Amino acid sequence: xxxxxxxxxxxxxxxxxxxxxxxxxxxxxxxxxxxxxxxxxxxxxxxxxxxxxxxxxxxxxxxxxxxxxxxxxxxxxxxxxxxxxxxxxxxxxxxxxxxxxxxxxxxxxxxxxxxxxxxxxxxxxxxxxxxxxxxxxxxxxxxxxxxxxxxxxxxxxxxxxxxxxxxxxxxxxxxxxxxxxxxxxxxxxxxxxxxxxxxxxxxxxxxxxxxxxxxxxxxxxxxxxxxxxxxxxxxxxxxxxxxxxxxxxxxxxxxxxxxxxxxxxxxxxxxxxxxxxxxxxxxxxxxxxxxxxxxxxxxxxxxxxxxxxxxxxxxxxxxxxxxxxxxxxxxxxxxxxxxxxxxxxxxxxxxxxxxxxxxxxxxxxxxxxxxxxxxxxxxxxxxxxxxxxxxxxxxxxxxxxxxxxxxxxxxxxxxxxxxxxxxxxxxxxxxxxxxxxxxxxxxxxxxxxxxxxxxxxxxxxxxxxxxxxxxxxxxxxxxxxxxxxxxxxxxxxx
Amino acid sequence: xxxxxxxxxxxxxxxxxxxxxxxxxxxxxxxxxxxxxxxxxxxxxxxxxxxxxxxxxxxxxxxxxxxxxxxxxxxxxxxxxxxxxxxxxxxxxxxxxxxxxxxxxxxxxxxxxxxxxxxxxxxxxxxxxxxxxxxxxxxxxxxxxxxxxxxxxxxxxxxxxxxxxxxxxxxxxxxxxxxxxxxxxxxxxxxxxxxxxxxxxxxxxxxxxxxxxxxxxxxxxxxxxxxxxxxxxxxxxxxxxxxxxxxxxxxxxxxxxxxxxxxxxxxxxxxxxxxxxxxxxxxxxxxxxxxxxxxxxxxxxxxxxxxxxxxxxxxxxx
Numbered sequence: 001x002x003x004x005x006x007x008x009x010x011x012x013x014x015x016x017x018x019x020x021x022x023x024x025x026x027x028x029x030x031x032x033x034x035x036x037x038x039x040x041x042x043x044x045x046x047x048x049x050x051x052x053x054x055x056x057x058x059x060x061x062x063x064x065x066x067x068x069x070x071x072x073x074x075x076x077x078x079x080x081x082x083x084x085x086x087x088x089x090x091x092x093x094x095x096x097x098x099x100x101x102x103x104x105x106x107x108x109x110x111x112x113x114x115x116x117x118x119x120x121x122x123x124x125x126x127x128x129x130x131x132x133x134x135x136x137x138x139x140x141x142x143x144x145x146x147x148x149x150x151x152x153x154x155x156x157x158x159x160x161x162x163x164x165x166x167x168x169x170x171x172x173x174x175x176x177x178x179x180x181x182x183x184x185x186x187x188x189x190x191x192x193x194x195x196x197x198x199x200x201x202x203x204x205x206x207x208x209x210x211x212x213x214x215x216x217x218x219x220x221x222x223x224x225x226x227x228x229x230x231x232x233x234x235x236x237x238x239x240x241x242x243x244x245x246x247x248x249x250x251x252x253x254x255x256x257x258x259x260x261x262x263x264x265x266x267x268x269x270x271x272x273x274x275x276x277x278x279x280x281x282x283x284x285x286x287x288x289x290x291x292x293x294x295x296x297x298x299x300x301x302x303x304x305x306x307x308x309x310x311x312x313x314x315x316x317x318x319x320x321x322x323x324x325x326x327x328x329x330x331x332x333x334x335x336x337x338x339x340x341x342x343x344x345x346x347x348x349x350x351x352x353x354x355x356x357x358x359x360x361x362x363x364x365x366x367x368x369x370x371x372x373x374x375x376x377x378x379x380x381x382x383x384x385x386x387x388x389x390x391x392x393x394x395x396x397x398x399x400x401x402x403x404x405x406x407x408x409x410x411x412x413x414x415x416x417x418x419x420x421x422x423x424x425x426x427x428x429x430x431x432x433x434x435x436x437x438x439x440x441x442x443x444x445x446x447x448x449x450x451x452x453x454x455x456x457x458x459x460x461x462x463x464x465x466x467x468x469x470x471x472x473x474x475x476x477x478x479x480x481x482x483x484x485x486x487x488x489x490x491x492x493x494x
Numbered sequence: 495x496x497x498x499x500x501x502x503x504x505x506x507x508x509x510x511x512x513x514x515x516x517x518x519x520x521x522x523x524x525x526x527x528x529x530x531x532x533x534x535x536x537x538x539x540x541x542x543x544x545x546x547x548x549x550x551x552x553x554x555x556x557x558x559x560x561x562x563x564x565x566x567x568x569x570x571x572x573x574x575x576x577x578x579x580x581x582x583x584x585x586x587x588x589x590x591x592x593x594x595x596x597x598x599x600x601x602x603x604x605x606x607x608x609x610x611x612x613x614x615x616x617x618x619x620x621x622x623x624x625x626x627x628x629x630x631x632x633x634x635x636x637x638x639x640x641x642x643x644x645x646x647x648x649x650x651x652x653x654x655x656x657x658x659x660x661x662x663x664x665x666x667x668x669x670x671x672x673x674x675x676x677x678x679x680x681x682x683x684x685x686x687x688x689x690x691x692x693x694x695x696x697x698x699x700x701x702x703x704x705x706x707x708x709x710x711x712x713x714x715x716x717x718x719x720x721x722x723x724x725x726x727x728x729x730x731x732x733x734x735x736x737x738x739x740x741x742x743x744x745x746x747x748x749x750x751x752x753x754x755x756x757x758x759x760x761x762x763x764x765x766x767x768x769x770x771x772x773x774x775x776x777x778x779x780x781x782x783x784x785x786x787x788x789x790x791x792x793x794x795x796x797x798x799x800x801x802x803x804x805x806x807x808x809x810x811x812x
Contacts, residue, residue: 065605067602242591263498265498276496278497279650279805280495
């Protein structure tokens, strides 16, 4: 155990640390940090638990002060909670990152080509690479988008692709694609800020690649999308409003990009032109970075009960008078059943082999898969295809009889709505357990943010590392008690 | 600037001002009343609620205007939208919706004020008395304006902040003078020692006590107090001062020059300012102080409505 380290104090943070049967991001073997973690390990091991606790409080206070909180309404009053931040960084050596970057870039281009195709000529359906019924039965496939020419052919301006490291093989797998309105990038930027303030010494020992150019990169892409040939297009960020759990992120990005943060009620459509209501009258809007789901964008085109949206927006969009990022109808590409075909898209559209593999996936819409899933339910993870955020999920090994029976019924009633995957033993990273005041291994994933300008995919080095802070838990979503870590991509190998 | 953002800025400073004014009135009067007989309480506490314009809500919740009830109602009550706590919550709520448009410093200041205010335990404070709580609000409000002035561009948004504060304060001062003068005259206490003390409390509650002493040297004379609070051009709590500030801010927003106006809000403000500039306190008393102050309050409300109509509301889709 690391207690052998000569300079470490008697009771140090890694006392009783257990690797378990998992891939540990920090340790190659008990007490032996991997080369790229050595400096950080020694820095942390040299800290007394009290000293670390102090840094942790400082970090929490900094988040509270900035109002980086989300609201929980379960107690009827609306209590504000911090999105827990774990101070132990997740570190990636450069060579590892390069593989991820290549794999994601390839995947994003393939997803975009798929969307161009599916709302255009539909070659992929004619060539029978993916069943027509699977696409047409997808809730997020929007016929209203057929034949719409989106500016520069871009659908997936921003993609958040979730990766996990499989303890069995030690390699990364793609867990899911998010190409509608992925969130979390603000935490990447804020975590970095807080990290450099609270543990400056650990940070300085490495050359960590910067992440703070994300808003500028995104802003450049939005600028390219203006339907009018004007030098300074009017760009806005459309938010559902203050009660949305990602509201902090919306304000953060709007401020960082220097664009207006608007709600649906600030906009109005007249003769297929979108305007915002200012104190000097109506001002035309060119580009909308929208953080509202398709269903709520325009009550005339989608859900008529939406009060968040703008009546007539889809008309303006289809007329080419305003650009939306991301495009409408992207949900057909990140549907969890369609996901199973993304490696095939990469081959079909790019003629390349996938750099990053998928998690093995059973499509319950296929009778032979469904019967396998029903026979092996206690070993599998079942997910609803259109959901995200850890909702609509069954984790077989943790489920009780009633839950298993319930899902069995649901699967049989609506097989198209579900997929199943084997339980992946996610890698673990040391994380502070405030209950014991010591480090413990906790499961993590990684969501990098990919920006696409029609030609090139730009990825901010690293991304959001989410961590399941509950002992043994595999669910990293913030809505399910997860936290996050700062993610360091090193310029070199250690 | 988005109309919604201008609207929020305007109301942020109105709520902040309302919180500060309420804290001042509560603090000063509470401690003055400690030296009085319990019978006098009613006389003193009813008007306090009247100044905030929330009598109806108060009597719906409480039977009697006891110090404790009034303290709770004005400071903490979640059912009183003008209670200090609710005002601070509204300030923060509004600031949150525009936090991308204000400085990080200002947002963090508002946010930490909110957190520090919600940490107060009403039950404990009710035992300790309002001083501690009210002081925190007063400091919070001063700090807010300091941070705003020092970290925001002095552009149209900042002018909406100024306008909101000036309008709220002018109306509040008008209400204080109106209610207090009325009551003191009614009870024929204006001249005696108790009356004297109550006027001192009024002056203290608007931070004008020391200034009054220096200006008038004499004992507290109700007419003089009214003159200071209504017509003084330099005291930042006087009605005239605030109407002048309001006029300046509105002109800065619209760009209209002296002698002209761009909208109804500016016209009404200019008209009110004229009368405050050229009327003497004798003229005002001649017409009746109450009638005059009622007009001021009416004009303030009207100006508020017209600001909203000119800048915030889009009633009809074009």
